[in-house]
Amino acid sequence: MADKVLLVKFGEIAMRGDNQYIFINRLILAIRRNLDPVGNYYVVREPGRLIVEDRGGEMDYDLVIPRVEPIFGLVALCPGIRLQEMSMDAIKEEALRHMQELYGDKPMTFKVNARRSNKGFGVASMQIAADVGEYILDHMSNMTVNVKTPDVVLNIEVRNRIYMYSKIIKTYGGLPYGSSGKGVSLLSGGIDSPVATWMMAKRGVEVEGVYFHSPPYTSEWAKQKVIDLAKRIADFTGEFKLYVVPFTDLQLYLLENVPHDKLTIHLKRAMMRAAEKIAEKDGAWSLITGESVGQVASQTMQGIYAINAVCNMPVLRPLAGMDKQEIINIGTKIGTYDISIRPYEDCCTIFVAKHPQIKPRLNVIERIERKLTDLDKYLEEAVENAEIIEL
Ligand code: ATP
């Protein structure tokens, strides 16, 4: 007899030492949070593994796997079985049943991998593998052994209990969400910043989003897009706090008071300042942007230099060295790309310079800004009037 379970593998190397206990607890909490709403599940620890069992009956993998898959810090999920007995007979019988159920009678090659960490079990790993392999060969005429490139690897792990699985679903890796401090991400409706946000969340950074909204120059559709992107990120992180900061007044103020070719740089500097105010208020340690070196006029090295100069916090730019196509590939994989490319119409482009300065000089930018005596007031107001959306 055997029960269906889900074996969960996590990145062991990143989790050595004192942190391991905290990290594993975070993973267990995340699994529970995602599964509790849909059933009666239990998570058991085994060295190097977590085992999810269904206390409410036979496990439905189609329900469980999509809910565990997005959790950061996990490297693979293996739908498998846990034996009720500790004997070679049970292993052989269940191994055969497993292979028959999953790999019917199509011609296939296989091998058996056995790992015995429980030395109390009398049979050595090599022997388990050999005996089970032979037993399957005897009972399944469609199977032949291939140790180098088998179609199927049947894994048998003899621990406190005996586990078996042959399917390994690779997941995202990374670190448990929230284990690396907090960062505030400048989240636009574009392709890049949702990917950047996701990448830092994957490294364990608790992320919050800030979106600068300038109605009527940016439409409600644009805002809805950002909300939908935030929701998608929350599928991975479990929660997401989004600030929608009204930026129209500030933007109009800049439009009137700075040279048009430098407008973008001043605007980005204002965004960074506002984001940093929110970050300080919320106990974050960093800002996150979707900037990629050389992608657009404001993302030249000089542009980044001039924008970065207003920040006291480290600005994390996980896409800095990536090509657009690489960013799109990630966006597609994580389901943000389709939302990002949704068409919408903004009613005008008065804020976009035809010929933006591509090599702004910081001293010039600062000289202009010193004359913007109302800038701080506009910044304070924008942050104060931010709408907070909890997802
Ligand atoms: P994205 O695809 O993320 O919109 P982009 O290629 O359009 O980026 P820029 O417009 O130069 O590049 O913006 C650079 C970064 O500044 C963005 O990745 C994002 O982090 C931030 N940003 C730009 N506009 C906004 C906005 N309206 N609200 C919040 N953050 C923004």
Ligand code: MG
């Ligand atoms: Mg953009």
